[in-house]
Amino acid sequence: MAEPTGLRELKKQRTRQAISEAAIALFRESGFDRVSVADIAAAAEVSKPTLFAYFPTKEDLVLHRFADHETEAARVVRDRAAGIAPLAALRWHFRDGLDRRDPITGLNDHPEVLAFQRLLYGTPALVSRLHGYLARGEAALAAALAETGTGDDTVAGVAAGQIIATQRILATRNAAEMAAGRSADDAHPGAVARADTAFAILEDGLAARL
Numbered sequence: 001m002a003e004p005t006g007l008r009e010l011k012k013q014r015t016r017q018a019i020s021e022a023a024i025a026l027f028r029e030s031g032f033d034r035v036s037v038a039d040i041a042a043a044a045e046v047s048k049p050t051l052f053a054y055f056p057t058k059e060d061l062v063l064h065r066f067a068d069h070e071t072e073a074a075r076v077v078r079d080r081a082a083g084i085a086p087l088a089a090l091r092w093h094f095r096d097g098l099d100r101r102d103p104i105t106g107l108n109d110h111p112e113v114l115a116f117q118r119l120l121y122g123t124p125a126l127v128s129r130l131h132g133y134l135a136r137g138e139a140a141l142a143a144a145l146a147e148t149g150t151g152d153d154t155v156a157g158v159a160a161g162q163i164i165a166t167q168r169i170l171a172t173r174n175a176a177e178m179a180a181g182r183s184a185d186d187a188h189p190g191a192v193a194r195a196d197t198a199f200a201i202l203e204d205g206l207a208a209r210l
Helices: 006-029 037-044 047-056 058-066 072-079 087-102 113-120 126-152 153-179 185-207
Strands: none
Touching: 006 037, 006 047, 006 058, 006 113, 037 072, 058 113, 058 126, 072 087, 072 126, 072 153, 087 126, 087 153, 087 185, 113 126, 113 153, 126 153, 153 185
């Protein structure tokens, strides 16, 4: 008798998580470049073909956490309530992420998150691949903005680039404060103020277009 679809998906999610966690633990212990795919497969107790079925490249074992957020900005724009401008929806979504200490905002001081940040930004191969995820997120956001009625792909593309860059700059600043030893609670007011300032700048420049 075949397993129900929901149970199969749950098992796949658990396998994916177990592989990623095993990989990140090894990377943190020995360094990204010193760990082989065979090492990871053995630690996760799966075959190499199974590992590659979940993660096509070694870098994906780490960066899938960003891939999960790749189209988040586009979803925020598409799912916003009637009468809410795209920039306003994105601004409040980012503010909510700060309040929830979402790691994607950089404002999270949990030891596991800090260790992940050190691994990511201390590994050139991962930093290089990260730009690809950001570019795809930018393209998805541009498509969503174009659907709002701007009627101009150039405007949507420029706006998406500015928004994604702004979120990246804010998150990088927050992560730097966490790396320097500040607590997320202590840094939260400043992070909120910077987010408000940054999105106000965007709104001043883009409000007439979006």
